[in-house]
Amino acid sequence: MDMAKRSSVPATIFRTWTLFFIGPTTHLQELPKIAFRHTGIASPRWVAWAINPEGKGMVGSQALVAFQKSDGTMSVYTSPVTGYRTQLQKGDLSFGVSDLSATFSNNEIVIFATLELPKNTTTVNQVWQDGPVLNDSPGTHDLSGANVRSMATLNLLSGQSATTGTTNSKIRSKYIHGVLNTISWGIMMPLGVVIARYVSVFESADPAWFYLHVTCQTSAYIVGVVGWDNRSPTRKKISRHPSTLPTGPLAFFSSAFATLQVLSLRLRPKKDHQIQTLLEYLPPLGWVHSHHPKHPQRIQGIRHLEPR
Structure with missing residues (x-):
């Protein structure tokens, strides 16, 4: 899949890296357009990428969620995470999101979006997660191992990601x-x-x-x-x-x-x-x-x- 063509910018603008633990890859340009890729989707699963403007961790994060439904179509939406028992219901985020879409191909889910973040935002706390899909709805993800350590700090200027010092x-x-x-x-x-x-x-x-x-x-x-x-x-x-x-x-x-x-x-x-x-x-x-x-x-x- 040609990420540069999808975002209509030269490929040299992108900064690519592999996020730890779950193994997705994020493509970022200076404009707040992101392409979040999660590989190894062998069974029906949902994936999510989120920014937490309130702190580090899951609670308070503003998530982009995507999964393939039983009829083969993609479900992609926004979901604010307000607690540990979230079911990732649809809802508006604390910042604007446009051009939201997702694809599934070769056991990979890719989420595309344009983020309307506050001005002068240079670093954000990001969280990523995956879990099973049950009856075309997100199920509970694992509560141990990589699934509780999938967070990092993202530099919007350099596109570099680093595991959070708190973790x-x-x-x-x-x-x-x-x-x-x-x-x-x-x-x-x-x-x-x-x-x-x-x-x-x-x-x-x-x-x-x-x-x-x-x-x-x-x-x-x-x-x-x-x-x-x-x-x-x-x-x-x-x-x-x-x-x-x-x-x-x-x-x-x-x-x-x-x-x-x-x-x-x-x-x-x-x-x-x-x-x-x-x-x-x-x-x-x-x-x-x-x-x-x-x-x-x-x-x-x-x-x-x-x-x-």
């Missing part, structure tokens, strides 16, 4: 959060428990086991707090995703109990203190069961873990 920052924050909390809660904290439970029985390890136990537990708590703080700036946005909602309560309770345990290192009573005598009669908070359900083994709290 990269959020992904990097998630990775750092995962690594730090794996090391703290997944490795160091259990290692401290194992040392207190199984190494303390050896007299030759006394009192080294206790200080090693305290080092593991305290270090795990510090690293875990750093991981929690690293996650805080993005947890509001991430919590909108239904698959991540259970992590909030789990993180809260694990952090709360870890705080109590670390505080007990500093506030634990002496052996002859009245509170210590009372604590001896209280049941432990945690249980570690042996292989046989009738023979439970219990971990006594950190108040008992003093070097002999």
Whole structure:
């Protein structure tokens, strides 16, 4: 398909690049005329390209939507996205759109349009997406992988596109959060428990086991707090995703109990203190069961873990 002929301008005016993740290509000239191409349409699917004048992401974006209907004709229209549960209904955008059309050929959908953007607009936040077509209507797109990262900043003067810094920052924050909390809660904290439970029985390890136990537990708590703080700036946005909602309560309770345990290192009573005598009669908070359900083994709290 000859994009230059369709736009009635020399081909040298265009700047072409491949957008990440989903793999479409956008052709742009200095005038606000665009041709958005999405390849690899093997089954009935809708495609959309949008500008978000309010920020980055899907909500608030002003979309151009196109798909091939069951009778072979093309449906192309504008749709303002006002929420995460949008069904891409037809509607007017916050800016004017003219010469809107779309074609389907060789498993490619191309959307053509002229955008009437505000004057002096040099960069815009763009979003692109695709999903299934059900009964000649757009269905819900995938909620993971490339489909939640399909956004970038578009320079209207150079035609260059770059993945948004917000997206990269959020992904990097998630990775750092995962690594730090794996090391703290997944490795160091259990290692401290194992040392207190199984190494303390050896007299030759006394009192080294206790200080090693305290080092593991305290270090795990510090690293875990750093991981929690690293996650805080993005947890509001991430919590909108239904698959991540259970992590909030789990993180809260694990952090709360870890705080109590670390505080007990500093506030634990002496052996002859009245509170210590009372604590001896209280049941432990945690249980570690042996292989046989009738023979439970219990971990006594950190108040008992003093070097002999």
